[in-house]
Amino acid sequence: MQINNGSDNIKFKAVKKTFRERLFDWLRLTSRTTVRVYRGYGRDGQLQLFGHVLELGPVPPKRYSRNIIRNFFGLIRLFIVRPKPNARVQLVWQQKTIKAVTAADGFFHFQWTPEMPTDAGWHEVKVDHISATGNTVLASATGSIFIPHRTQYGCISDIDDTFLISHSSRLGKRLFVLFTHNARTRKPFAGVVEHYRMLSYAGSHEDTPNPFFYVSSSEWNLFDYIVEFTRTHKLPNGVLLLSQLKHWYQLLKTGQNKHGTKFTRIARILESYPNMRFVLLGDDSQEDPNIYNAIVKHFGSQIICVYLRNVRKASRPHVENVKKEIETAGVHCCYFQHSEEAIDHSLSIGLAEKQVSI
Template sequence: MPRRSIATLLKGLKKLLHVAARPAKSERVHGGRLIHTYRGYGTHREVFMMGRVFRQPGFNLNLPEGSWRRDLADIVRRTIRWGIKHIDVQIQLGGETVTVTTDRDGYFNAHIRLETPLPGDRIWHEAHLRILSPSKDQKSTCANDGAGGDAVADIYIPPPDIDFAVISDIDDTVMYTGVANKLKMMYHLFIARAEQRTAFPGVAALYRGFHVGDGDQHCQRPLLYVSRAPWSIYEMLEAFFRLNHIPVGPILFLREWGLTLQHPLPRKAEDHKRELIETMLELYDPLPFVLIGDSGQHDPEVYADIVRDHPGRIRTVYIRDVSNDPGREQAIAALSAQIDKEQNSQCALVLASDSLTMAEHAHQHGYISSDALERVREAQ
């Protein structure tokens, strides 16, 4: 292998180590019990959020910050950390305080009903979390493993004057398939020019256009992303969105695989997606939605069912054509004609081979600005 290629590979591997180690570095302490939070979401009536409590080894190694040895040690600590079951976590948001208990894998889900609405002058709010007690099933063994673990979670509540929200698939819709293969994904992210090799051209500009609409930075539409990948790669997906300048907007909905000997396979991805969309439609009723997916899986059929079950709630369905199968294209075209007939042309299913086709339709219907359309065109 040429020296230049070796040097590029080593540089990429060091960058990979540093970024992969970042989640462990960001924790308040290096060892003991820690809370990892995911972005929450909701309305001024109720809020939902999720997180995990885990134990992480400290190692007590005196390695220089920024060195590849330190990064490697941080990755090892993060890799071998494990969830703590049956532990109480207190969550404070505004004037409300609730207590939740972790499940057998250390995860917790919280549903907070708000007696007093949160401040309406911003869309992001902070929830403060704290571990209340030692695990009921495990004895504390770490020196800094007391009950003082705390964290802050970002909570997104959309402004009242938005015109619609967007739910988008990730795999083969925003990024090329490979999200379930961590090594392949990390290679593309940090060595093979992530901006060009992992995201479909024009996606970042199109989604930024959806997010801000006519450019009003204070009226940001919700962008909700769903993936069939497990929660364990949440941080990797966040890195992907940051590197490709795609608005995270704000939620990633992954799957809690929960594999057991009795149930060795995760539930079907289409069930996960359908349940998510149903939940969002109920939570943000009567807000309309735009749905984005791909032709490779069951997105067109799932979305068509949603359109039929919720007439008037879905404005447009965009399907990225990735199948290269004339038969599949004909089947989706038939679905599109059926939706058009059933909904009296109030909802369209658009099959698009690229982001520009979606952007042109979105601009015609006032979803994105002229500037956003030009940015998508320049990115093709």
């Protein structure tokens, strides 16, 4: 009898969790080292992939709720992170191992030239976080790389207040929406899904849509959140290029990153596809008009049209002047309040052909 009790006690101790572990489970956090791999992109000559290594981070949600309190803590969880700097990561592509080391914020960026041409489409890739000796895999995760087909054009879109109603220019309202909703209860602007799908399939085929790149000042913390939003509302599947990771104590500044890097991220896309022309989509709540105007000045021959949604009345005089500059450079520009106006404009210049059923 004593032996059995002893055996039972040993079994109980083996499965008993510490208070810290139980607290993390309750908060839906993990202190296990994890790898987060995002969506990379490239062409035959060069590929790139991004991600983070975290020593503390959120666990993906099991379900979504309309409960305000649950959504409040659900958002905070996304910003409870502890990056792992100087972490060694590697991936294997065409039997060749590519290595990188994370920066101070745990971010890694692979950039390499494949030895053989790669078919167009989405390709799954696994990233391993390895020990300093390289002998042990400490954590792994999969992501994907997108190589566009040779299509009529591509689209580069902002997120907040371009297709996702965010109230970016009004901090209080922006935070209220962020804290009280989740990726499935947030709303897109009326008609924007129809417009994006028209742009995605115009002059193309459902199996080979025009590529979409979503470039935003929102942080990488919100990657899964934005992916779930686009999936829920059937927006075109695309590559996300977001901003530097933030911590929970920086939450009040979410989406308020310096916008200079946005120009750089867009420029890299254009440089990656020098033979492809693009449509730019943004809004006037922050810096999109100025950034897109600068893009037109540097890459005018690659830009077909610029779409700017008017969400801020005070911005209108300035953006009307920006619109004139863009058009003077020989690029179409549509400054609109409602997506129906943007759809009509796309139809009028041949960027869209007909409505796509959703």
